Amino acid sequence: MHFYIPGAIAGIIVFQVSIIAPTMFKKLKIEDFGTAIRSIWPKFFALICFLALASIGVMLSSGDGNNxxxxxxxxxxxxxxxxxxxxxxxxxxxxxxxxxxxxxxxxLSVWLTVAILLANIAFLLV
Structure with missing residues (x-):
């Protein structure tokens, strides 16, 4: 069970950076893009925070996972x-x-997001 959340985090990041952001950049005027992206990115990072907290909660309550x-x-x-x-x-x-x-x-934001992605992929392999 504890593997689902990191998999979801990795999937959300890939979806956001490979489909959502590029599509918005191509289809919206730069002013509209700025407004939209300022609305989406906080929700994106808040969702990842929530999922990470849920992942910790699941592991602690179930005893699954390791250090x-x-x-x-x-x-x-x-x-x-x-x-x-x-x-x-x-x-x-x-x-x-x-x-x-x-x-x-x-x-800083990009590198941390890449590190989050790689760490959550690694989660599935360790």
Whole structure:
């Protein structure tokens, strides 16, 4: 049972970055894209936080999983929480034209999301 949630997290990330975001970028005007993406990304990271917390809860209540699994779910919770937390600063950097700060925060968010994806794939293999 404890393998379903990390699989869902990995699937959600792949779906978001390979289908949702590129489709929006191609089909929406840049102003509309910005508005839509500012609405979607917080929900995306909040959902991953919730699922990571649920994963930890399932493992602790059922006794399934091991310390590596708990560590991966804990990392997922922390990293997605950081990504969620930096969204307002990223938006402010965009709005004020501070491209250096935006690039730094955006790269942090991207790298953490990639790490979350890889960690949750690894969860299924360890």
């Amino acid at each position: 590596v699994h708990l560590g991966i779910s804990g990392f997922t919770l922390l990293a997605s929480g950081i990504c969620y937390g930096i969204i307002p600063a990223t938006n402010r950097a965009t709005d004020s034209g501070n491209s250096k700060k935006f690039d730094l925060l955006h790269k």
